[in-house]
Amino acid sequence: GAGVSQSPRYKVAKRGQDVALRCDPISGHVSLFWYQQALGQGPEFLTYFQNEAQLDKSGLPSDRFFAERPEGSVSTLKIQRTQQEDSAVYLCASSRRYDTGELFFGEGSRLTVL
Amino acid sequence: GDSVTQMEGPVTLSEEAFLTINCTYTATGYPSLFWYVQYPGEGLQLLLKATKADDKGSNKGFEATYRKETTSFHLEKGSVQVSDSAVYFCALSVLSGGYQKVTFGTGTKLQVIP
Numbered sequence: 338g339a340g341v342s343q344s345p346r347y348k349v350a351k352r353g354q355d356v357a358l359r360c361d362p363i364s365g366h367v368s369l370f371w372y373q374q375a376l377g378q379g380p381e382f383l384t385y386f387q388n389e390a391q392l393d394k395s396g397l398p399s400d401r402f403f404a405e406r407p408e409g410s411v412s413t414l415k416i417q418r419t420q421q422e423d424s425a426v427y428l429c430a431s432s433r434r435y436d437t438g439e440l441f442f443g444e445g446s447r448l449t450v451l
Numbered sequence: 452g453d454s455v456t457q458m459e460g461p462v463t464l465s466e467e468a469f470l471t472i473n474c475t476y477t478a479t480g481y482p483s484l485f486w487y488v489q490y491p492g493e494g495l496q497l498l499l500k501a502t503k504a505d506d507k508g509s510n511k512g513f514e515a516t517y518r519k520e521t522t523s524f525h526l527e528k529g530s531v532q533v534s535d536s537a538v539y540f541c542a543l544s545v546l547s548g549g550y551q552k553v554t555f556g557t558g559t560k561l562q563v564i565p
Contacts, residue, residue: 341494368550379455379540379555380495393548428495430553438483438544438551442494 339363341443343429349449350419358414358446362431369412370440371404372428380428386412387435419450453478455556457541463562464531472526472559474515474541482543483551484508484517484524489538489558498526498539531563 342361350356362369368387372380373396382396388409397404401420406412416423426447430440458473476482486498486508499508504519513528524541538558544551 370553372555377557379557382552382554385550385552387550392550393552430495432551435550436546438485438542438553439497439500440487440495440553442487442496444492444494 343443347447355417360412360429366431368432370430374426421450424450453554455541457556460560467530470528470531474524476543480545482545485542487540533563536563
């Protein structure tokens with residue numbers, strides 16, 4: 338596709354449920370980032386992939402958060418046993434190369450945990 | 452660690468007014484600097500960038516100059532329009548662990564009234 342695509346756009350989960358958020362980056366983009374954006378805040382780094390390799394997962398807030406990019410294209414962010422504090426917009430971004438900060442963002446997946 | 456501080460909003464201006472949004476940074480290495488913009492209902496998109504000291508980034512009438520001595524990258528526009536209403540994010544990227552890690556500020560909401 339022409340841009341970064343994320344799905345679902347909106348997700349409501351009951352506390353304790355597992356959720357999976359999908360990101361389709363721009364074709365051929367080497368780098369893929371996941372960010373978490375709380376209401377009224379800036380994006381906070383979660384994890385980074387270079388092709389299929391997860392080079393940095395230092396921003397994942399707990400072991401309930403897991404991300405993968407098995408074939409170096411589509412990525413999935415999984416949150417197990419969701420908590421209310423997980424409510425946020427989850428942003429995916431990709432870039433053409435590993436050595437640039439020019440990111441292309443999707444519209445985000447808004448997660449609400451009740 | 453690396454961080455970005457930007458002025459709190461919201462900023463409300465009349466059309467054709469002069470805009471300044473302040474941004475300062477702290478970085479361990481030699482960062483590249485960016486301004487991203489998020490229009491209502493859309494994903495973040497790159498507005499402008501500067502990669503070395505004294506560089507001026509510009510786009511759509513917006514400008515920002517990389518000032519190493521004051522660690523600043525203030526965003527300016529001479530005459531704002533209603534269509535500039537959006538949230539503006541200052542960001543930096545630094546080579547870390549084999550990739551450019553991008554850190555964002557908290558965002559400044561701009562509202563331009565006719």
